[in-house]
Amino acid sequence: MAEDMDISQSPPRGTKRKGDDSLPLPAPRRIKALAQDVVNKIAAGEIIVAPVHALKELIENAVDAGSTALEVMVKDGGLKLLQITDNGHGIDKEDMPILCERFTTSKLKAFEDLTSIGTYGFRGEALASISHIAHLKVTTRTKGSSCAWEAHYADGKLASPKPGQSAEPKPKAGRQGTQITVEDLFYNVPSRRRAFRSSSEEYAKILELVGKYAVHCVGVSFSCKKAGDNSGSSVSVPASASIKDRIRQLHGSGVASELVSLKTEDDRWGFKCNGWISNANYSAKRTGMLLFINHRSVESAVIKKSVEQTYSTFLPKGGHPFFYLSLEIEPARVDVNVHPTKREVHFLNEDEIVAMICDEIRTSLSKVDTSRSFMTQSLLSNSKVPFATPMKQAAPITATSITGDVSDFSSSKAPKTISRMPNENNLVRTDASARKITSMLQPQRSVDEPANEDEEMEYEFTEKEPMACRLTSVKDLRAEVRDAMHNELTDILSTHTFVGIVDEQKRIVAIQGGVKLFLVDYGMLCNEYFYQVGLTDFANYGAIRFNPPLPLEDLLRVAVEQERKNAGDEADEIDWDEVVESVKDVLIGKAALLQEYFSMEITEQGELCSIPLLMKGYTPSMAKLPQFLLRLGPHVNWNDEKGCFQTLLREVASFYVPECLPLPPSASLDGSGKGKERLVEEDPEIAARRAKVREAVEHVIFPACKARLVATKGLLKGVMEIANLKGLYRVFERC
Structure with missing residues (x-):
């Protein structure tokens, strides 16, 4: 029965079917060398991932050049403009044609030099990479050069600033050092440029980077601000500031006041470590880490995690420390060429070195005594x-x-x-x-109380334009x-x-x-405050006018009488009439200077018409005016410009300081001896x-x-x- 039935059997499952030999196979693709322009852009994309990476390379080059002052200017988070100016030794004009070519550097000669590298940069790729993805301008001057030289670069080569102009470096005025201007970063890589979400976020990263190097590079001043922002620098650190003061300025006094010094070293593992760590009184929501290895800012998850574990026994749950560590490791033990942006480094005996640092942190924290x-x-x-x-x-x-x-x-x-x-x-x-x-x-005044003369003072506003002090x-x-x-x-x-x-x-x-x-x-505080007001508002003071004008000679004689009483036995040895005439002649002779810079008007006839007004709502004691005028003669250095302004402003500040007053009278006992108080x-x-x-x-x-x-x-x-x-x-x- 089964033999008579026509049953179609399907092929076994899992059977490999043969291909159709009639179909043509695709031809194998040939291997070709990429165009040099494509190679350069790929390399630039590895090194310059964001504006902050370009700035890191430029800062390191500037510090390598022996700079003591760095000024950074940023626009649109560094995408529109990124400019860094230093006062280092500059670049020779003869080296400018190859400045932006790949692998051109003054820091390496042979591969073996990598084992003893002691500088920030060494591969010679930073400027080359930047020139392939931005418009680059370099202005530099060496100590022996008579002028500065300016050059523009594109794709690693010298380029003309405008069509039809020569690409050779052009002489111009400039100070010693180098200014590198990077404009329109990633202008030819639109996909990379669109990846940045906001300019403020990129600017925050730039400020963080500048802040790191500003803390570490002692003896170097740093400033960073937005282009066109006249309100001041976002970061401003003087060259004279210590590490602890730099941390205070950049991270707040709340951190700086709780810092403990840290030092450890070991010859066996070939390292030294210096730094500042927060004590157990300080705690934050996230860890603040500033880590430098051989003076290069790096990241290390191992060090960060180990330090956090060390602090876990000292801080409350959820608390995190702040620490700044500077490790100096023998160059032969460090491999710095493991990351395109040099953000990470590898070194020998990492576990042993980290363990020693954590032990020293634990010891330092245990020694801190918070008692007062x-x-x-x-x-x-x-x-x-x-x-x-x-x-x-x-x-x-x-x-x-x-x-x-x-x-x-x-x-x-x-x-x-x-x-x-x-x-x-x-x-x-x-x-x-x-x-x-x-x-x-609200203060209440009785009918018999005299009115405040400040309330009775009339103010007049003039249309005088503010004068910029140069x-x-x-x-x-x-x-x-x-x-x-x-x-x-x-x-x-x-x-x-x-x-x-x-x-x-x-x-x-x-x-x-x-x-x-x-x-x-x-009294001391007011003296310093009015001196600073005098410097800040120099040549732009208001004026307290006297109506009618006061005779200068009469005022000086009032001051002389007081001086005569204070002089005692020496008073007879001084010709006081000559003192009055001498000071009067000096003030009349300097009337033009006093009026132009200090709003102090003195006529040729010797009449005082006005004195400077430093603060609205406060009038200095006019009882001090004669003494103030008398001191302008012998106590002002009229022969030196800087000394004149300094001593004159100090005298004005002293005049504005509130006068000393006697203590208010207290109740005393009457003569009866019965203990009754007499007011x-x-x-x-x-x-x-x-x-x-x-x-x-x-x-x-x-x-x-x-x-x-x-x-x-x-x-x-x-x-x-x-x-x-x-x-x-x-x-x-x-x-």
């Missing part, structure tokens, strides 16, 4: 004895935000501090940022203030809360900074002056100092810390 010692002393018992332990003096730091020829140094903002949740010992009743109850009370002497004086800046004290004064005047006679006020209480010599009335004129000084200091001068004062190191002598609630909390916590 306090001194007590009766308040204001002796003006020559400090009230408490003075603040520690730190190395100078220049404003953050001011470098070069920027004139208004006092408009720089105080360094930003890292914001974090306060601990229990920071939760105090008095908050430095809270509004004071006295600010809600005097080198004034710029030097401004730079001296920036170099003398004390960062921690500036931070305290810029965020302080005014507590009250302690003593008008010794000119002392109390202020609160955070959870600390300070006594401040406001002593104060002179009405002194009482009015006291009220005026109190009003000006609290509501005018200190708010102005809070907004724009650059606290210098000299002010440390006039600031005393008398209480620290955080330290007291720890003392009670241990009990």
Whole structure:
């Protein structure tokens, strides 16, 4: 039956079917060499991934060139413009034709040199790669050259700046060093250019990179800002700043005040390690790591993870440290040529070296003692004895935000501090940022009380155009203030809360900074503030006009009478009439200078018509005017421009300082001896002056100092810390 049935059997499953031999096979593709232009663009894409990578190469080249000052300018996150200017040794004109060719370098001669490389760059690909994906311009001048040379590059070769012009380098004026300008990055790689989401994100990466090298490269000043932004530099670090001060300026005083020094080395593994690490009092949401190996900024997941594990026993859960480490490893033990952008390096005995560093971190953290010692002393018992332990003096730091020829140094903002949740010992009743109850009370004046002369003063506004100061002497004086800046004290004064005047006679006020209480010599503070105002607003002051004008000779005679009383027995040896005539002749002779730069008008007949107005809403004591005019004769250096402006501004600042006033009278016992108190009335004129000084200091001068004062190191002598609630909390916590 089955034999009669026609059953079609399918082929077994899994049987390989034969191909159709009738179909033609495709011809094998031939191997061809890529065009050199394509090769160069591929190589450029490996090295220059983003604007920040181009800047990293340029910064390293500038530091290798012995530069002590680097200025970076950025536009549209570096895609539109990326410019770096240094003051290094420059590039010889003869080397400019091959400057942007691949594998041209002054740092290697043989392959064996890689085992002892001690510079940042070495392959000679950075400028070549940039020239293939951007418009590149180089302006350079060596020490022995009579002028600077400017050249444009495209695809690694010299290019003409405009069609029809020669491609050879052209002479031009310029200072020693090199300026490299990169424009329209990735203009011929549209896919790469479209990959960048926002210019602000790229600019943030650039600031992070500049900040890393600004911390590490001691002795080199850094500045970075956006093109066309006149508000100041986003990063500004002076060459004189120490590593700790650089960290304070770039990462905040909250980090810098909790740093511990770290040093370790070992000859067996051939390394040295120096750095600064945060102690157990500091904790952040993410780890802050600045890692340099042989002075090159690198990333290392192994080191980061190991350090975080070391800190885990010291910090609360979720807390992360900040650390800056600089490792110097024997060049023969390091392979720096493992990453196109040199972001990573490999070195021998990595596990052993990392373990030694972590052991040293653990030891350093264990040694930190957070206890505090306090001194007590009766308040204001002796003006020559400090009230408490003075603040520690730190190395100078220049404003953050001011470098070069920027004139208004006092408009720089105080360094930003890292914001974090306060601990229990920071939760105090008095908050430095809270509004004071006295600010809600409007001062009431009785009918018999004399009106405030500031309220009666009439202000006139003129259409005088502001004059830009281009005097080198004034710029030097401004730079001296920036170099003398004390960062921690500036931070305290810029965020302080005014507590009250302690003593008008010794000119002392109390202020609160955070959870600390300070006594401040406001006479010294005002002197420095008005001096800085004089420098900032130089030649652009207002004027306090006298109507009618005051006879200069009469004012000088009033000052001379006071000097005669103070001179004692020596008064008869001085010809006071000659002093009056001499000072009068000097002031009349310098009337043009005084009027042009200091708004101080003196007529040929010897009449004083006006004096400079430094602050609206505050008028200096006119009782000090005769003495101020008399001191302008012998105490001003009229023979030197810089010395003249400096001494003259110091005298103006001293004139504007609020006067010393006697202590208010206190109740005393009457003569009966029965213990009854007898009230002593104060002179009405002194009482009015006291009220005026109190009003000006609290509501005018200190708010102005809070907004724009650059606290210098000299002010440390006039600031005393008398209480620290955080330290007291720890003392009670241990009990």
